[in-house]
Amino acid sequence: MFQQIISFLLLLAVFFSCTAPKQNEQPLSEIIDESLALATAQSLLMAESLKDQPDRLPQTIDKDGKLVTCNSAWWVSGFFPGVLWYLYENKPTETLKDWAVNYTLRVEDQKYTTDNHDVGFMIFCSFGNAYRLTGDTLYRNVIHTASNSLITRFNPTIGCIRSWDYAPWSAKWQYPVIIDNMMNLEMLEWASKAFSDTTYSHVAESHANITLKNHFRDDFSSYHVVSYDTISGKVEKKNTAQGYSDDSAWARGQGWALYGYTMMYRETGNEKYLKQAENIADFILHHPNLPEDKIPYWDFDAPDIPNANRDASAGALICSALIELSDYVPEAKSNEYLAVAETQLRSLSSPAYRANLGENGNFILKHSVGHKPNGTEVDVPLTYADYYYVEAMMRMKKKLSEHDE
Known part of the structure; x- marks a missing residue:
C-alpha cells in the first residue's frame, strides 16, 4: 500500500510538470x-526510512549524502513531525496521519525540557499542529507541560527567556538571548488563551518587548545574540554567533525576527509588533x-557575494512570514509582500532548490546553511527549511483559494 501511494504521488508530480507551460x-x-505532491512522496520515503529507529528524527545529510539524524533533545526534532501534519492537512490519508502521530510521539519527552529555550520549536511545531488538526487532548496536555517548562527559563530582572546554558556559550555570555527565541513565544501565547492563564502571555510579551528594545539596529536589522548582566539586567554584549560578523545581518536571524513579530501581532493585536514586523x-x-x-545569501553582508552560499531555510522562513504579514497591512504593502513570497515559492519549487524524489536524503529542499562560521551544515538540506517551505505553501494555497471564492 505504501509503495502504491508513493507511485501515485510521483505520477501526480510528473503530470503537473509535464503538462504545465514553462515555469x-x-x-x-x-x-x-x-510541490506538495512531491513533498508528500518525499516525506513518506523519509518516514519509512526511519521506521525501525524509533528514537531518531531527520536533521540533514553528511558530505557523502547520507542521512544524519538526531534524537528528540536536538532543537530541530519537532520539524519533521510538523511537516507530516501539514501534508496531512493538505491531503488527509491514514498513512500520513499514522506517520505524523508516530513521529510526534518521538518528541514527547521534550515536554520536560528546562535546560534550553527550544522546547517551543520541539513541541509546538509537532504537538501544536497535531492538536490543531485532531483536537486530541493528549496533545493539548503535552503543550501545557512544555509551556510550564519553558517559562522556568524566564528571568524577571532581565525580562527575557534565557536561550543557552551550555558551553562554550556559558563562558562567553552571562545571559544570552538569541533572536531565534522569538519563535518559541507562540506556544506561550497559545497556552495563555487555551488555559486562561496570563502567566504565559506575560512572559512572552515581556520577552518580545525587551528584544524589540535591544536586539535591533537603526536600520531594523537584528543582532543574533544579546547578553544581559544577571544582576543589573542591563545589556552586556551584542554579538552574532551564526552570521558573518557582529555587525552583519545573518539572514535566518532576520527571518526569525520577521516571523516572530508578525506572530506576536497576530496573538496580541499590539500595533508596535506590527510596525516592527513591517520595518524588518x-x-x-x-x-x-x-x-x-x-x-537570500546566508548573510546579507557576506564578503563573497555574489558567490556566497544561499540559504533556502531563510528564504522559506521569510516567505511564510510575508504571507501572514500581508493579511495585516494596507493593500499596497500586502501586494508587495505577496509578490515577493510568490517569487520565493517559485524559486524554491524550481530545480535550483527543490530535490527530485528519492534524492537529497529524502529532504525536500536543497541549499540551506546552518552554522557557516562553525563549518557545520553548509549547503545541505535542513529539516526546518522543509517545515517553513511546506507551511508557506499551505498559507499561500489558502490565500489563493480565498481569492477564488
Missing part, C-alpha cells in the same frame, strides 16, 4: 499542488544584496 507561465496554484520586512526586501530570486 514562469505556470499558475502558482499548480506549482504549489505539484522593509529591511529585508529593500536590501541591495537580496538576489533576484529572493532567496
Whole structure:
C-alpha cells in the first residue's frame, strides 16, 4: 500500500510538470499542488526510512549524502513531525496521519525540557499542529507541560527567556538571548488563551518587548545574540554567533525576527509588533544584496557575494512570514509582500532548490546553511527549511483559494 501511494504521488508530480507551460507561465496554484505532491512522496520515503529507529528524527545529510539524524533533545526534532501534519492537512490519508502521530510521539519527552529555550520549536511545531488538526487532548496536555517548562527559563530582572546554558556559550555570555527565541513565544501565547492563564502571555510579551528594545539596529536589522548582566539586567554584549560578523545581518536571524513579530501581532493585536514586523520586512526586501530570486545569501553582508552560499531555510522562513504579514497591512504593502513570497515559492519549487524524489536524503529542499562560521551544515538540506517551505505553501494555497471564492 505504501509503495502504491508513493507511485501515485510521483505520477501526480510528473503530470503537473509535464503538462504545465514553462515555469514562469505556470499558475502558482499548480506549482504549489505539484510541490506538495512531491513533498508528500518525499516525506513518506523519509518516514519509512526511519521506521525501525524509533528514537531518531531527520536533521540533514553528511558530505557523502547520507542521512544524519538526531534524537528528540536536538532543537530541530519537532520539524519533521510538523511537516507530516501539514501534508496531512493538505491531503488527509491514514498513512500520513499514522506517520505524523508516530513521529510526534518521538518528541514527547521534550515536554520536560528546562535546560534550553527550544522546547517551543520541539513541541509546538509537532504537538501544536497535531492538536490543531485532531483536537486530541493528549496533545493539548503535552503543550501545557512544555509551556510550564519553558517559562522556568524566564528571568524577571532581565525580562527575557534565557536561550543557552551550555558551553562554550556559558563562558562567553552571562545571559544570552538569541533572536531565534522569538519563535518559541507562540506556544506561550497559545497556552495563555487555551488555559486562561496570563502567566504565559506575560512572559512572552515581556520577552518580545525587551528584544524589540535591544536586539535591533537603526536600520531594523537584528543582532543574533544579546547578553544581559544577571544582576543589573542591563545589556552586556551584542554579538552574532551564526552570521558573518557582529555587525552583519545573518539572514535566518532576520527571518526569525520577521516571523516572530508578525506572530506576536497576530496573538496580541499590539500595533508596535506590527510596525516592527513591517520595518524588518522593509529591511529585508529593500536590501541591495537580496538576489533576484529572493532567496537570500546566508548573510546579507557576506564578503563573497555574489558567490556566497544561499540559504533556502531563510528564504522559506521569510516567505511564510510575508504571507501572514500581508493579511495585516494596507493593500499596497500586502501586494508587495505577496509578490515577493510568490517569487520565493517559485524559486524554491524550481530545480535550483527543490530535490527530485528519492534524492537529497529524502529532504525536500536543497541549499540551506546552518552554522557557516562553525563549518557545520553548509549547503545541505535542513529539516526546518522543509517545515517553513511546506507551511508557506499551505498559507499561500489558502490565500489563493480565498481569492477564488
